Amino acid sequence: MTPADLSRTVLHAVRRAVAENALHALVPARVRVERTRPGGSGDYACAVALQLAGDAGLPALEVARILRERVAAEPGIGRVEITGPGFLSFTLDAPGDSDRAVLDAVRERGSAYGHGDALREEVLRFHHAREVRAAVTGDAVRRLVLSQGARVRISCDEAGQAGEAEWGLLGVTVDAYGTPPVTSPADPSAPLIPVRPVPAGATARELLERLGPDATRWGLLRPASHDRAPLGDELLVQGEANPLFLVRYAYARTRALTRGAAALGFTSASDAAPAPYEAASDAAPAPHEAESDEASYESPARPLLDLLADHPRVLLAAARHRAPDRVARQLEAVAHAFFDFHDSCPPLPSGDEKPSAAHRSRLALAEAAGTVLAGGLSLLGIRAPAHI
Known part of the structure; x- marks a missing residue:
């Protein structure tokens, strides 16, 4: 369980307590968890009970007890204590x-791993100029906020100009044309949010003719919006120096x-019940490390596992x-860690080697990496080919 997972778990416990009338308080937008300070108890600590106590009209210790009951049984949590x-x-x-x-x-959620409902209360209205990078960025932002539960509407300055077909080839859709009001009469809480990357x-036609849709989208989205987008032929290079090729090749390799x-004739550990599970320790530690659980977790699998957990x-x-560029950088990191x-x-297995539990566990991790790569590329509107 990552800190983000733990934060969401505690927030869900607050929502359940309020829904069950055990707490009468406003549910916060988010819950902050922090690493326990030296001398403290446990791995992480959270002050949400103190935050809610005044609104709930209860002592903080009582609020903490109410929340502990709803968190302690969650997967990934070994123990919950109330301190101070x-x-x-x-x-x-x-x-x-x-x-x-x-x-x-990852296996259960598939390409939707990492999607959630943290933004489900938000109604977002984006607006961009009739320019290809603004349009592609707006589309990627739409995909991202939808993946977190928000409701979205995108508008563009004007219609009827050349390039409409090319925008379609790039996967761009627009809900309305013309500049809408800064605030919506139907929902004053949904202000207009401009999408203004460096042009x-x-x-779109020039980029599609030279690069094709996938390389065009990657080239426009990988840099941060405030940076110029390099759109040269390096986006088509079939080599690891090209991040798009690296990410797609990593996915194709997992397939x-x-x-x-x-x-x-064998499958991954996640398919082979009740196969032993060795995902974090399958790196065949050296003989002097064989008895050390701690050493086994410093295997080449560790960086990849941590990236998948953080996704x-x-x-x-x-x-x-x-910021779709954050997703692009995450996919590059996953691809490097995978290789x-x-x-x-x-x-x-190689040669006459027989498939082992370690091979099944390694395959499970590789397949999970492929799932994350495919899901991330999909959020950027880019295809993940099974063969390269």
């Missing part, structure tokens, strides 16, 4: 259990591993900040 005047202190499950929960969540300096495993937080932050893991811990 009403702090909640959380001890998370052992890393192996947490890693398994992450891979199980591309080229038309090839699944096909290869099927040809050898929901990255998507939510990208949605909140209207490091793949090269150190091959998911497929």
Whole structure:
């Protein structure tokens, strides 16, 4: 369980307590959890009970007890204690259990892993100029905030100009044309939000003819909106120096591993109940490390597992900040970590080697990485080819 997961878990406990009339208080927009300070108890601490006590008309210790009942049984949480005047202190499950929960969540949610409802109360109205980078950025922002539960409407300055067909080829849709009012009469709480990246300096037609839709979208979205978008032929290079190629090649490699495993007659650990689960410790530690659980978690799998666990937080932050470039950078990091893991811990047996529990666990991690890569590319409006 990541800190973002823990924050959402506590927030859901607050909502349940309010819905069940155990608490009479306004539900906060978010709950802050922090690493426990030296000498403290547990892995993380949270002061939400003190925050809610005044509104609820209850002592903070009583609010903490109400919330502890609703958090303690959640997956990934080993123990919940009440400390001081009403702090909640959380001890998370052992890393192996947490890693398994992450891979199980990826498998269960598929390409929707990391989607949530944190923005479900928000109605967002975006508006952009009739310019290709603004249009593609607005479309990607729409996808991101929708993935977090928001309701969205996008408008563009004007219609009827050349390039409408090209925008369609880029996957861009617009709900309305013309400049709408700054505030909506139907919903005054939904102000108009401008989407204003640095312009591309080229038309949609020019970019499509030279780069195609996927490279065009990646080139427009990977840089932060306030930076110029490099749109040269480097976006078409078939090599690891091209981040788009790296990300898509990593995904294609995960699909090839699944096909290869099927040809050898075995599946991942997540398919093979009750196969042993070794996702975080399958890197074959050196003999002097074999008895150390702590050492095994410093395997080449660790960076990839941590990135997968952090993916929901990255998507939510990208949605909140209207920053699709954060998703692109996350996918690049996952791709690099996948190849490091793949090269150190091959998911497929070689030569006369028989498939083992370690191979099944490695394959489960590789497949989870592929799922995250495909889901992230989809949010950017880019295809994830199974073959490259």
